[in-house]
Amino acid sequence: MQLQIPPAWAGxxxxxxxxxxxxxxxxxxxxFMVIVSVIVxxxxxxxTFTAVRRSRDSEATPLTQxxxxxxxxxxxxxxxxxxxxxxxxxxxxFGVGRAVAAPRDAxxxxxxxxxxxxxxxxxxxxxxxxxxxxxxxxxxxxxxHRPVLLDLSSNDVIHSFWIPNLNGKKDLIPGHHNDAWxxxxxxxxxxxxxxxxxxxEHAKMAxxxxxxxxxxxxxxYNAQLQPPQPPTDSLRLAGQKVFLSAxxxxxxxxxxxxxxxxxxxxxxxxxxxxxxxxxVLPNTPSNLESWIADPQRIKPGAxxxxxxxxxxxxxxxxxxLEGLK
Amino acid sequence: xWRIATAALFTLVGMVACEREHRTFHGTPASNxxxxxxxTSLEPGPVVVTDSAAGPYGGNAxxxxxxxxxxxxxxxxxxxxxxxxxxxxxxxxxxxxxxxNPDQIFATIQQGRPNGMPSFRGKLTDDxxxxxxxxxxxxxxxxxxxxxxxxxDEMYGRSSEQNTKTGKPKTTGPASASEMP
Numbered sequence: 001m002q003l004q005i006p007p008a009w010a011g012x013x014x015x016x017x018x019x020x021x022x023x024x025x026x027x028x029x030x031x032f033m034v035i036v037s038v039i040v041x042x043x044x045x046x047x048t049f050t051a052v053r054r055s056r057d058s059e060a061t062p063l064t065q066x067x068x069x070x071x072x073x074x075x076x077x078x079x080x081x082x083x084x085x086x087x088x089x090x091x092x093x094f095g096v097g098r099a100v101a102a103p104r105d106a107x108x109x110x111x112x113x114x115x116x117x118x119x120x121x122x123x124x125x126x127x128x129x130x131x132x133x134x135x136x137x138x139x140x141x142x143x144x145h146r147p148v149l150l151d152l153s154s155n156d157v158i159h160s161f162w163i164p165n166l167n168g169k170k171d172l173i174p175g176h177h178n179d180a181w182x183x184x185x186x187x188x189x190x191x192x193x194x195x196x197x198x199x200x201e202h203a204k205m206a207x208x209x210x211x212x213x214x215x216x217x218x219x220x221y222n223a224q225l226q227p228p229q230p231p232t233d234s235l236r237l238a239g240q241k242v243f244l245s246a247x248x249x250x251x252x253x254x255x256x257x258x259x260x261x262x263x264x265x266x267x268x269x270x271x272x273x274x275x276x277x278x279x280v281l282p283n284t285p286s287n288l289e290s291w292i293a294d295p296q297r298i299k300p301g302a303x304x305x306x307x308x309x310x311x312x313x314x315x316x317x318x319x320x321l322e323g324l325k
Numbered sequence: 326x327w328r329i330a331t332a333a334l335f336t337l338v339g340m341v342a343c344e345r346e347h348r349t350f351h352g353t354p355a356s357n358x359x360x361x362x363x364x365t366s367l368e369p370g371p372v373v374v375t376d377s378a379a380g381p382y383g384g385n386a387x388x389x390x391x392x393x394x395x396x397x398x399x400x401x402x403x404x405x406x407x408x409x410x411x412x413x414x415x416x417x418x419x420x421x422x423x424x425x426n427p428d429q430i431f432a433t434i435q436q437g438r439p440n441g442m443p444s445f446r447g448k449l450t451d452d453x454x455x456x457x458x459x460x461x462x463x464x465x466x467x468x469x470x471x472x473x474x475x476x477x478d479e480m481y482g483r484s485s486e487q488n489t490k491t492g493k494p495k496t497t498g499p500a501s502a503s504e505m506p
Contacts (some may be wrong), residue, residue: 250449
């Protein structure tokens with residue numbers, strides 16, 4: 001299955017297009033509050049102008065008991081309306097707060113640990129069976145209509161996990177575990193972004209959520225659990241050799257090989273991901289090649305150093321990595 | 326008018342006083358050249374002078390903090406702990422087996438040393454090794470104080486590199502075979 005980044009990517013990343021259960025609840029509350037507040041604003045402004053005009057007209061007429069009583073009634077009615085509206089806000093807000101706090105069907109939830117790094121996302125799928133644990137990076141696949149419980153923590157500084165269409169911002173704090181959840185209702189690709197300034201490349205710390213049908217999701221999950229196809233052609237074999245002898249192996253892991261470092265993103269199935277460098281580049285062979293050759297040109301300050309490889313080695317290692325599906 | 330001119334003058338003078346830390350992100354590749362560094366006082370022939378200049382990241386807080394991260398990430402802590410030493414020798418004291426100068430430490434990391442220190446040649450880029458050198462030196466309080474790390478998150482009771490007192494570094498040379506445990 002080949003995934004494509006939607007062309008109108010920017011338009012899709014919006015709190016005004018909720019696509020998950022908590023996002024719908026929050027959006028409903030937001031819409032209600034905006035509409036009611038706009039009505040109240042218009043009424044207040046109209047009443048103010050009317051009052052100013054009428055007081056100018058009635059300067060000559062004396063203050064009667066009848067007029068006094070009528071304005072008294074108006075003030076009482078406005079105060080009562082204010083109290084009622086605020087109570088409506090409070091009740092609605094309370095209901096939304098309860099709905100957003102935790103999923104109703106928590107027993108059926110999918111548990112994922114998300115660890116923030118400067119400047120990428122480590123993703124670990126949890127499972128009661130140890131052989132079904134899965135590590136990946138910068139891309140979270142989730143089934144639709146199933147709650148996803150996220151355990152958020154950080155490796156270095158404070159980051160914030162924010163998928164505008166799916167959830168509110170939740171901070172990733174070093175030495176502390178935060179919870180977040182969402183239940184996506186529309187299949188699709190959603191983009192998220194670190195929402196707490198975390199250093200030089202904060203702006204280039206994006207994450208992709210791929211919401212799929214349960215069947216597609218379990219097919220993807222089972223494929224990810226398998227070690228990647230070992231290289232057979234000479235180019236990819238050479239690439240594997242380069243990878244395992246160059247500085248790459250000090251930070252990255254590839255399942256089924258001796259590479260097992262955890263400093264950088266897990267590359268076991270890097271060829272199947274949509275983006276490179278935490279949502280910065282679409283995953284194409286030429287992008288991967290320029291990323292390996294000089295990461296600092298694309299993401300200055302990132303912790304991946306430039307690895308100087310010969311032209312042939314670079315081609316080989318790119319072919320090897322792109323083949324890790 | 327005079328007031329504005331004076332303010333402008335003071336601003337100019339103030340800006341001159343600011344020394345901005347220089348960060349370079351484009352590194353040098355992992356070199357395979359063997360540094361010619363003297364690591365013991367015993368030597369035949371003419372004496373090779375060791376460069377005691379602070380290295381490219383000696384006065385650079387950013388490079389030093391990167392070195393501090395690499396120290397954990399590359400599992401230096403596995404043997405040296407956070408400076409106190411375990412399987413490997415302590416790094417926060419004043420005793421240096423193969424010398425305390427930046428080029429000597431660089432050679433030690435790049436070449437490896439007997440009895441367990443692995444060689445990181447070709448595995449770390451030269452810049453990363455220089456960052457480690459800067460951090461390792463700061464652990465025992467050598468070099469500028471203001472650029473050293475002010476935080477020690479890893480161990481209770483240990484003060485940060487910034488608060489480490491400096492003594493006189495002493496090169497001991499490797500222990501002879503009879504002294505080996």
